[in-house]
Amino acid sequence: MTKEELKELMDKPDVIIIDVRANVDWLGSNLKIKGAVREDPRKVNSWLEKYSKDKTFVFYCSGLREATSASVAFQLKDKGYTKVYLLKGGWKAWEKAKFPTESK
Numbered sequence: 001m002t003k004e005e006l007k008e009l010m011d012k013p014d015v016i017i018i019d020v021r022a023n024v025d026w027l028g029s030n031l032k033i034k035g036a037v038r039e040d041p042r043k044v045n046s047w048l049e050k051y052s053k054d055k056t057f058v059f060y061c062s063g064l065r066e067a068t069s070a071s072v073a074f075q076l077k078d079k080g081y082t083k084v085y086l087l088k089g090g091w092k093a094w095e096k097a098k099f100p101t102e103s104k
Contacts, residue, residue, distance in 0.1 A: 001058055001085040001086065001087060001088060002088050002089075003087065003088065003089060003093050003094050003097055003099060006033075006058055006087055006094075007099050007100070009056070009058075010033070010034065010035055010100070011035070012056075014054070014055050014056055015055070015056045015057075015058065016037065016051060016055050016056065016057050016058070017033055017035055017036040017037070017058045017060070018036065018037055018038075018039050018057060018058070018059050018060075018072075019032050019033065019036045019037065019038045019039070019060060019061075019091075020039060020040075020041035020059050020060070020061050020068050020069055020072050021060070021061045021062045021068070021091060022041070022061065022062070022063065022068060025061070025062040025063075025091070026038065029091075029104075030103055030104060031095070031101040031102065031103060031104065032101065032102060032103075032104050033060065033091070033094055033099070033100070033101060033102075034100035034101055034102045035102075036060070038104070039072075041061070041068050041071065041072050044072055044075045044076070048075075048076065048079065053080060053081050053082070054083075055083065056083040056085070057073075057076060057081065057083060057084045057085065058085045058086070058087055059072050059073055059084070059085070059086055059087065060086070060087035060090045060091050060094065061090050061091065062090050062091040062092055063090065066086045066087070066088070066089075066090050069086040069087065069090065070086060073085070073086055
């Protein structure tokens with residue numbers, strides 16, 4: 001999903017934006033995408049069940065080619081979640097575009 005597409009969807013109640021940046025990147029920033037929740041990408045099984053499968057999930061990280069986001073998304077798809085997306089360009093593209101952010 002492009003940053004422009006996410007910006008259009010971000011206030012919809014069925015969209016869950018999940019920050020899965022590596023700990024070093026998460027701790028190195030005071031900001032996150034507005035409305036995003038933080039989940040540990042290494043512990044998907046510990047937080048996954050609190051989310052309904054009918055929601056739309058958008059994951060973002062700060063790595064090249066969205067590697068962390070892709071790994072988490074594949075795990076959700078393996079568990080039957082169908083509306084799973086990656087933010088193309090991740091956190092860096094969002095921040096560079098000066099799209100809505102908020103303090104953590």
